[in-house]
Amino acid sequence: MMERTDRHFRVMMRQLTRHTLLYTEMVTATALHHGDRSKHLDFDEIEHPIALQVGGDDPQLMADAARMAEDWGYDEVDVNIGCPSDRVQKGRFGACLMRWPEDVARVVEAMRAATSLPVTVKHRIGVDELDAYEDMARFVRIVSESGADRFTVHARKAWLKGLSPKENRNVPPLRYPEVWRLQQEFPGLDVVINGGIKTLDQVEEHLEHVRGVMIGRGAWDTPWVFADADRRLFGAENPLDEPAQAVRGLLPYLERWMATDPGFKPHRVTRHWLNLFAGRPGTRRFKQILSQRSRVGVDPASLVEEALAGVEQVRAA
Ligand SMILES: Cc1cc2nc3c(=O)[nH]c(=O)nc-3n(C[C@H](O)[C@H](O)[C@H](O)COP(=O)(O)O)c2cc1C
16 A cells, blocks of 8 residues: 555564565556666565565566566565556556456566566456446456466446545445455456455455455554454464564664664654554554654654553553
8 A cells, every 4th residue: 555555564564464465555667667676675574475566557667577576575566457546547557457458468468477476466346337247357357368366356446537546445335246256257366355344354254255355454544453363364373462562573673774874764664553552542642652752853762662651551540
């Protein structure tokens, strides 16, 4: 998610779950071609397994992006065919490409030829008037023939004109049964469902119908939900018992970043921790202290201890 799942967020999530697949923000193939690759691509070893999500419609540039994903050590590369923003439409990629499955197939084919990493596609149920189940199934059939390994479906259509990106994440109704049907009719593909899913109970319900579940906003709003994912979904031990352990565990990470650059703003890292106590006593106090103190020149250890003491005070009251 843009402005959300940067490397600092992903490192925070890795304190809570070792096995869940994490995704980068979308980066355009053009930005990778012309821009600062390290800034876009660098990540911490702890973030594995990790997928790079790219956007674009030029097979050559997208193939280069896939090659870079492999060179940088990513585990997968994902193509964004779900974003409805104007900026993205002007570049003729994102959700509008659902209209041209053959073009998406050419992109995926070029990427497959350029990398041995799995190439996956994230898309919508449909766009504008092209929103029948059969339209989506045709899209998936054509793109899968070019070798896409997995399809993640945001289970609502997008209106390319008239709705903002935010409205396009909320207004069109969720249509889960059509995504379940897609998995049924394409048993050779891995179908992952996305949209409006917040809890592990809901995840388990969907796993009765599809091979995977992607959580977007829930990961930001209530990250601690993921702290039980390793046990419930992957048959492994959970890394932590309490959010405070995550905060303390992240302290050396914050210190490392602050040591690299005297001008580094702790807020860049700590803004991702703000919701760690969401739904628990002390969450407001934690957020307050962390966001206020992150903006002034306090040392990382005191910042963390003050914020956690704030939570304790509320809990004890
Ligand atoms: C702030 C924000 C940024 C997003 N950026 C991306 C993105 O870069 N790539 C993408 O595939 N989806 C992006 N999305 C969409 C989410 O991945 C997801 O498909 C959508 O929010 C529905 O799922 P959810 O209800 O679990 O959030 C973004 C969503 C939000 C709220």
